[in-house]
Each structure stands twice: as C-alpha cells, then as structure tokens.
Amino acid sequence: MAETMKGLKRTHRCGELTAANIGETVTVMGWVQKQRNKGGIIFVDLRDRAGILQVIFEEAECGAENFAKAEKLRSEFVAAITGRVERRAAAANENLATGEIEVRALQVRILSEAETPPFPIEADSRTKEELRLKYRYLDLRRPDLQKNLILRSKIATTIRTFLSEEGFLEIETPILNKSTPEGARDYLVPSRVHPGTFYALPQSPQIFKQLLMCSGYDRYFQVAKCFRDEDLRADRQPEFTQIDLEMSFVDVDDVIDATERMVAKVCEEAIGLEVALPLKRMTWDEAMNRFGSDKPDTRFGMELTDVSDVVKGCGFGVFTGALEAGGSVRGINVKGQAEMPRKKIDALVEFAKGYGAKGLAYLSVMPDGSCKSSFAKFMTEDELKALVEAMGGEPGDLLLFAADRLKLVWSVLGALRIEIARQLELIDDNKFNFLWVTEFPQFEWSEEEERYVAMHHPFTMPMEEDLALLETEPGRVRAKAYDIVLNGVELGGGSVRIYQSDVQERMFEALGFTKEKAYEQFGFLLDAFKYGVPPHAGLAIGFDRFVMLLVKADNIREVIAFPKVKDASCLMSDAPNLVDEKQLEELHLRITE
Missing domain, CATH: 3.30.930.10 (Bira Bifunctional Protein; Domain 2)
Structure with missing residues (x-):
C-alpha cells in the first residue's frame, strides 16, 4: 500500500550525489529502475531526471520492516529512501555518473506502486x-x-x-x-x-x-x-x-x-x-548553382556542374532537347564509384524520378581511362572527353547528369547528392556547418494560381537596386531576405520589411492584389503605417x-x-x-x- 511523504524532505537528486557526499545521510526519491534480491541483500537502482543511483538494503542496517518493503519494490515503483552514502564495495561502475558510490539504506517508503510498463524504460x-x-x-x-x-x-x-x-x-x-x-x-x-x-x-x-x-x-x-x-x-x-x-x-x-x-x-x-564568426554567406543563386538547394549541406563536396555549353552541339537528344526547350544540363561527380553496380545506379534513377526527373544519364570513367556510358554511342570520343574534363572526371569516377527545366534539374541533383552522400557515408555527423543564404528571389511563379506569389511574404523589402524591375521584370527582383542554414536544414529565416507605403502598394500590385483586397486582409497594418513607421x-x-x-x-x-x-x-x-x-x-x- 502506498505511503505518504509524512514530512520527509528530499535532500538530493539521485544523479547529483558524488564521492564528496561519502559519510552523509541523505534522502533520495525516484522511480525503481530495477530490483535484485540476492538473499540477505537487496540492490535497488533508483532513477530520477538527474540519473541513476545504486541503493543497498541489508536487514541488519535497515530493520525487518524496511527490508520487507524493499522486497516488494518493482520496476517503476516510486520510492523515498533515506540512507548513508558510501564508496562502492565492488569496482566502480564507469557507465554511471554515480558509479563510485552507493547508498546504504536505513529507511524506505513506497510512495506509489506501478503496473509492469508496456516497454522497458531505458535509453536507446x-x-x-x-x-x-x-x-x-x-x-x-x-x-x-x-x-x-x-x-x-x-x-x-x-x-x-x-x-x-x-x-x-x-x-x-x-x-x-x-x-x-x-x-x-x-x-x-x-x-x-x-x-x-x-x-x-x-x-x-x-x-x-x-x-x-x-x-x-x-x-x-x-x-x-x-x-x-x-x-x-x-x-x-x-x-x-x-x-x-x-x-x-x-x-x-x-x-x-x-x-x-x-x-x-x-x-x-x-x-x-x-562557432567561428562571422558565418559564411552565400547568395541564393550561388547556393542553387553549386548545390541545387537553397539550404545546402556543405559538409561534403559533390557540387553541381553546368555542362550545358559543353553538350549543346552533341548528338544525344536528351541533352540537346532539354537545351532547345530552354532548360539546362548539369551533373555531379561521384568520386571513386565508377564500378558502382548497375542495380544501384538503377535505384538512383528511380530516386531521381521521385523528384520529377524523366531519368538520369550516367558515365563511368573506368580505371583504364575508358568511358562506359548510357549515352556514349550518341557522342563522339572528343565530345565525351570534353564532358569528362568539364566534370573534373578522373579514372574511377561516376558522373551523373540531369537534363530538364533548370528548377527541376536543381531539385533532382540537389536531392541526389544528399542521397548518395548518405549511402556512401560521406557526411561527418560531428560537423556543424552554418551559413547564411541571402538575396532570395522576391517572387516565384505559381502555376496553380497563374501569378507571382511572394517567396517569403508580401512585406519583404526588395533589393533597392531591383525596385525598378517590380513592374517590368518581377522574376528578376531579389529580396532583402536571408536564411540561416545548418547541415542542410533551414534553421530560420527573415527579411528587411517594406516600410514605405508606395513600395508596399507596388508590391501588392505585383502580387495581383487590388488596393481593396490588400486592405481587406492587412488593413490594420497598412493603417498603422500611416502614422510613422521605422x-x-x-x-x-x-x-x-x-x-x-x-x-x-x-x-x-x-x-x-x-x-x-x-x-x-x-x-x-x-x-x-x-x-x-x-x-x-x-x-x-x-x-x-
């Protein structure tokens, strides 16, 4: 039967006791991690948020009543134990912060009993x-x-x-x-x-x-x-x-x-x-062109290479067709993987298709310098050589290419470099690579709504030098926006805000808002801006x-x-x-x- 505190006060958390407390009488409270009855002696591991502490019950020390209570203790029972801190009789447990000591129990109160939990309460x-x-x-x-x-x-x-x-x-x-x-x-x-x-x-x-x-x-x-x-x-x-x-x-x-x-x-x-300050900065254009992502993971290389100019006159229709449609051809160099099994390459092709690609073209630079490729028969030896050179290819390298609309090529290769790095264990989990991505596009085109929408929100200030493009070429306008990125994850972002009413009106017009619609949604903010805004x-x-x-x-x-x-x-x-x-x-x- 559960007992009450009866005025008992906790003196320490379990994981806070150290060798400095040896000789002290303490009261600890927590959950029973496990109980081991060795006959005349009972070992109890008591756990709270600070850690685990070993407690020893011997009838000669704690008395028959307390020893009987200790025998009843089970996993996840809540107990209050008073005892004396001693150095461990056995060898220290290096896996525990309290591994040098143990508490020799003098008194125990069972504050709450527990059913057997549906899974073990343990780390990992x-x-x-x-x-x-x-x-x-x-x-x-x-x-x-x-x-x-x-x-x-x-x-x-x-x-x-x-x-x-x-x-x-x-x-x-x-x-x-x-x-x-x-x-x-x-x-x-x-x-x-x-x-x-x-x-x-x-x-x-x-x-x-x-x-x-x-x-x-x-x-x-x-x-x-x-x-x-x-x-x-x-x-x-x-x-x-x-x-x-x-x-x-x-x-x-x-x-x-x-x-x-x-x-x-x-x-x-x-x-x-x-963390070394200031953090590195990279424009949105640079991030997309180098990594295919506006939140690049820079813990490894395998950067994107634009080979559009190299292949524009070649005989491979996939490449030339994409370029004629206004698209791009880009690739990544997977160092040392020229002999990757075809089954794995096929799996990468399927992965790329999941991001909208129609397929992937690949070229293996074999150890003897020859090229093994899915498209070699469509290109001359000189064209293949120029392509390998543009990619920084060396014997033993695997070159992967995507050809399509630029936005899609970025998306496919950006995801692919992350997936390959994960498979090949190229990512150092002990690295923390921060960087800022700046100068985002002000707008992005929405196919669904057939209009430009704000990439961040409609109160983001355009770059001053791009203000003249708001009405004529909104797709070229850059925003005074910035994201902080950590290991390929967008940690946060923000922007300088528009505070001039004429610029805000031009921004709403570029987004297809009428003055009435803008006031309907954001009237109280626009009204506030009439009274002096910093x-x-x-x-x-x-x-x-x-x-x-x-x-x-x-x-x-x-x-x-x-x-x-x-x-x-x-x-x-x-x-x-x-x-x-x-x-x-x-x-x-x-x-x-």
Missing part, C-alpha cells in the same frame, strides 16, 4: 515509436529523452538571457488571429459569439511584431507557439515553437550579426561547440529544429514533449476527436457527410 529504446508515443508519459521517463528536454530548457534560458542583455523585450502576441490566406493553410477556430466567423491560429507573429515596431518597442522577441495545417515530415509538426525577433532602425547586417552571436552563444553553452527587419528560428540538430536526433519528435504523428494526431490523447452536438450547436456548426 528499440520499442516501436507508435507504442512509445501512445504511452508518451512513460517514454518521457527515458534518460535520453529527458536529457533532450532538459537541454531544450537550458537553450531557451540561454536565448532569453542573451536577447534581454541585447536590449530585446519579450512581448506575447495573440493566438486567436484573423485568417490571411497567403502562405500555408491556417488552423481555424469557430467563434461562438460571432456566428459564422472564425479565428485563425498564428502561422507566425509576423504582422503583430511589425506593429510593435510601429509602436516604438525597438527590439522585440518571443518564444512563440505557431501552427500550420500542412503535411508532416521528420522536421515538421502542426504546432511548433520559433524564436521570433524584430528590430527597428536596422538593415540586413544588423539582424545577421545579432542572430549569429545568439546562435554561437547557444552552441557554446549547450554542447560546448565553438525601418525594421526581423527573423525567426525554428526552435524545435535547432534543438534536434544540436542533440543529433533523427526526428523532431525526440525534442518535443508531446508531439503529433504524421497525420497530425496524438496517439496518447486521441486528438483530434469528435465533440458532442451541443458544442457544435453553440458554435453554429453542422458536420456534413
């Missing part, structure tokens, strides 16, 4: 994730998950301290907002008081943080909860946390400087990583992603306490779920088949 669990997420409250007891969440808390504290010392004010913005259809799908909340109308949960605090700059708060930040109704993947959740900030009277360099100093501080405090800029960092990368987790769910699964449901609480008819009536809603 091999239990299926679905079962772990169904019993997430048990999963969260595992030492590796606790370590992740403790570090997450420490990182949040470091960020708050850093930004406060830099003059930022932490200000909360509303969760119940107006829906703005630009961007991802909103999560909608029906209003009971205003029938037929809906709030939207924020995809970001964008408009409100800009209003705070209009209100003179100068530097704002928030550890902000955000929501997006979009398909999930390993580094995405329907509700997520971002480190959100905005600054007045600044330009690109000011935001980048503050952000990278904050990132460096976090890395040093959290994992002892020294130049301002900001950024948001995906907090969950940042922690995931620092702890080297494979999935964002490993750093979130209660995450959702791929269909945005919670296996533990069974959300989302049906509600009763009365609630629907109050909200003036009816469910249709």
